[in-house]
Amino acid sequence: MVNYFPEEVLEHVFSFLTSHRDRNAVSLVCKSWYNVERFSRGKVFIGNCYAISPERLISRFPRVRSLTLKGKPHFADFNLVLHDWGGYVYPWIEAMAKGCTNLEELRLKRMLVSDASLELIAKSFPNFKSLVLVSCEGFTTDGLAAIASNCRFLRELDLQENEVEDPRGQWLSCFPDSCTSLASLNFACLKGEVNLAALERLVARCRNLKSLRLNHAVPPDVLQKILARAPQLVDLGAGSFVHDPESETYNKLKNVMQKCTSIRSLSGFLDVNARCLPAIYPICINLSSLNLSYAPGIYSKELVKLIRKCKKLQCLWILDTIGDKGLRVVASACKELQELRVFKSDPNDVGNAAVTEEGLVAISAGCPNLNSLLYFCRQMTNTALITVAKNCPNFIRFRLCTLDPITPDAVTMQPLDNGFGAIVQSCKGLKRLSVSGLLTDQVFLYIGMYAEQLEMLSIAFAGNSDKGMVYVLNGCKKLKKLEIRDSPFGNMALLADTGKYETMRSLWMSSCKVTFGACKSLAEKMPRLNVEIINEGDEMEGGSDDRQNVEKMYLYRTLVGPRKDAPDSVWTL
């Protein structure tokens, strides 16, 4: 049975397998399949850069062309993790530069990327085509200049929400005249000026450019000229959209927009005069994705006028200034909506969030295809959640965030256990869940019972006892990432099923009731886990007291033991 097919045939068959999971499964069948698979694997996804070493990656997959790496734990996004905790990409690039120079694509999330890393990429990989950096930091536009200058076949440079220093360099001008291969350029997160003439020339010569996201430094008259040169764009991120609606520029922009019939995705408007929005009305009907979550100053009236025209919208990211009323309009206009994210318009202030459970219920009633939600709201009720669960059984991602993390049902003042329970019971394909509001162990009982496909769960200020956490660990068979903060889960829960953690990518617990002693004994028992304690204060003077609560613990499975690049404040037990 085993050797019916020569390797070339197997390889050809495997080439149709694109998902990592399928490929991983196939490699477990037998030695022969393992070998064929590993030599033909082009794309590798590493969800935790410390789970494996670059050397082992290269020795198993010598022909890897595309590498995705994730570094810091998710809660690092919310300032819960030290800046220098880790996640350095340099060692990976160094190793690849020695052993695997076919690298074409690098996608990084929450990693520390230095200019030296970018320079090394630029020098070492002659076929390098695609660099995607999401929520990374540590680099400046000098590093980008190196990429622009040296990567002759660069197709994609996509910078999403990175903190980038801009020491007034001219990185954009570094794209040589011979560079015509760019298909995707996103520099919306850069804070500095760009050479506008160089940008216009770049756009003009890259005839395959499909995706372009500009930063705030690109004014409307340049935008107009760019669009005139690139009517083939499919994805546009406007930078500055402030100008006088009576002006010549605005007229030209309106005319040029009408010709951009290929645009399906619109974002940006980092600076916007709402009275100029009518310029984009002509393309609204074609839009499948709209992100106005960084656009301040577009208030409900204009938003609603705009969104009413977006009948084919599938993905909408907006601010809560849209209000429940605006969400009702979305519900009536955007019947094909699949993903909705409503962000707080004033993230630094505990002000009045403008959406409530009513908006969500309206959306669920109007948009039955909704499968992905991120919703920052002032209040929620069980009734609403139950209704939403009934209307939208297809949720894959459901993340709710109430302004007050322990707010009860706004009407009954009861915990929101039953509401979330309804969600997990109804949405059989749910993979990611974030809960908030007043929650007892009950909600975790429901989650453990019903959330069979759940892979990631985020918990904050919830539960009463260890039982809550145990329900989840016992029940959610596919759980990969569990992150918990400020909840009363302690040693009993942590140690209840230590083997479980080897089936998961990681566990984060902060401000819970877990002690040093328990963490130490867990680390001892499970050598293939790294159990890291992050100390910010002076907790560690004079050695650790086993009975002391640990402020932050992050544990993850790994094949390569404790890492050597942890700062002093991080202890691997």
Add this chain to the structure above:
Amino acid sequence: MAHENDLNLKATELRLGLPGTDESDDMVSTANNNKRASPESVDDSELKANSAAKSAENETSSASKSHIVGWPPVRSYRKSNLQPKKEDSETGMYVKVSMDGAPFLRKVDLKVYNGYTDLLKALESMFKLRIGEYSEREGYKGSEYAPAYEDKDGDLMLVGDVPWDMFMSSCKRLRIKKGSEAKGLGWAV
């Protein structure tokens, strides 16, 4: 499993109907009877301690909630890049513009202009006049009109002396001065 006897499973049974319909009466009444809808086997003292802690937290002013690190969970990039415009109303930054001799006043939205050149061009077009070129030494030369504005203190100032952003935030009203009054603003014609 032993703890199933302690659990009031009927109470925890999920139904997707609204509370108040026949099916979910049980669920609602149980919820109302218990302080928390949790299994009776939870240790009472721990329960009380937790509810005490939680109600204490509720009682402290909501101001304390704003000091919870990392809550609400908004990416720091988003926090530092979203500038909410609170005071700027959706109707823009409109100021009155008066011109000596004109039958009625106009209004312009300062926010739509990129700078002084833009603004002055617009005023020229609106009132059908020429304003002339600005120089720091001599004010506006070459025309009998000069643009002035009232600032927060009520003083009449020449347009163009301060950076545009500063002008935008301090300008309360525009006045286009003409002829001899323009001379009075301190330069030779």
